Amino acid sequence: MADTSSSLSLPFIQPSQAQKHVTHNEALRILDVVTxxxxxxxxxxxxxxxxxxxxxxxxxxxxxxxxxxxxxxxxxxxxxxxxxxxxxxxxxxxxxxxxxxxxxxxxxxxxxxxxxxxxxxxxxxxxxxxxxxxxxxKLNAALWTGLYLGDGGNGSMITTLNKEATPDDTGFVFQQDFGTRALFGLFGSDDLRLSTSADGVSFNDGFIVDAASGVVDQPNLPRFKGISNFDNYVAADTWTKIAINQTEFNDQSSFDTATNSFIAPVAGTYFFGAALTFKQNTSDQARMGAQLVVNGTDVITGALGEITGAHVSEQTTLNIQGMVLLAAGDTVELQGRLRDFDGYFLADQTSFWGFKVG
Known part of the structure; x- marks a missing residue:
């Protein structure tokens, strides 16, 4: 048997050893020093x-x-x-x-x-x-708190995330069962980005804040502007859906030119507007009317207008606008009417637009 322990070199009492208390006391002394x-x-x-x-x-x-x-x-x-x-x-x-x-x-x-x-x-x-x-x-809750003034701190709590160069990433990754569902931070550039994903592979940017200007972009906001590239004929005293058959922009493909209707991709509050320019047929005495209609039947409150005074063909324009709460799949269309006489709504001067506001 060894004379001392392997870690603290405490002396062992040996078989048949005389004055065993000396060895024992030495071991206690070493313990007293290093413990x-x-x-x-x-x-x-x-x-x-x-x-x-x-x-x-x-x-x-x-x-x-x-x-x-x-x-x-x-x-x-x-x-x-x-x-x-x-x-x-x-x-x-x-x-x-x-x-x-x-x-x-x-x-x-x-x-x-x-x-x-x-x-x-x-x-x-x-x-x-x-x-x-x-x-x-792996835990259910975490807390970071500033060091209070009374504890010797300044009361603030600042967390810094740093990256080496502009093309690198720094930010927060939000996951579900370790599959990424959202990103928030500086990913691939110095612009602040919030992006979501349904599969962890394809991402859609909800908003991007430009690093240089601070301007906020919402690249996937449902929004559109459509025009009619031909004169729309309207019979007298008949509400008629205006054929908006061409779009200048159409994010989220929210406007369907096949049905001449906006289709809400998600539930929310939307703002719409339209402009119709009169073109006479046999008379310039027709009175212009316009309205925005939900699901083909309900007029958006405040989005019905009419010009009753005299007007000049290809110069008089009627503008309407309105805000409405829509469910996903609801449709909004632009309708026009000419009272007493038939006529047209002018090509390239008749437009319909809208976007989600909340």
Missing amino acids: QLAVLSDDLAAPPATPTEGDRYIVDDVATGAWATHEGDVALYENGAWQFFTPNAGWRAFVMGREALIVHDGAEWIDLDDAEVQDIEAFGLGMTSLPSTPFAA
Whole structure:
């Protein structure tokens, strides 16, 4: 059997050993020194002139005097002499002189606040971290709070996400069962971007804030503007759907030129407007009317207008607009009417437009 323990070199009591209490007391003494280790300082290279019984130090580099050749050792002053203990990797000590916790890495003592100790390659809290995600936590709630003034802070809480260059990414990735459903941050550029995905592969930008100007773009907002590229004939005293057969823009394909109707892709509040320009047929005395109609029957409140005064063909234009709450799949169409006489609504001067506002 070995004479000492492998970790702390505690002396073992040997078979048939005389004065066993001496060996036992020595082991207790070593435990007393290195267990819950606290030292007065770790920056002295020479022993103090008047040490006190039981004082402990960690010897600094280039040791001299009674401490010579014991750099890094724990020095104990006991019974009027210095005794030394060589640390192993993992020993920890509290340095009372500077209120610091240090650890021995097998070669030297290092402050636990040093970057070398904090350079942890991976950390998992409640789960195993992956190489691609060196920090991972599995929990139901997390809180970051500012350090209050009364606790020595300034009351603020700021979290910084940093990337190296403009084409790189920095931001938040929101997932469902580890499948990405949304992104928020600077992805692929310096513009602030909010994007969603149904499958984690194809993404749709909800809004993009330009880094240089701060201008907000909503690239997938349902919106359209359509025109009629031919004169629409309208019989006298008959509400007629205006054929809007061409679009200048049509995001989300929300306007259907086949049915001349806007079709709401999602539920929400929408704003619409239209302009109709009169073109006479046999008379220029017809009176123009226009309305925006939901699902072919319900006129949007405030979106019915008429010009009853005299007008000039190809110069008089009637404008209407209105806001309405729609369900997904609801339709909105533009209707026109000419009272007393028939006529036309002029090509390229008759338009219908709209967009989602909330």
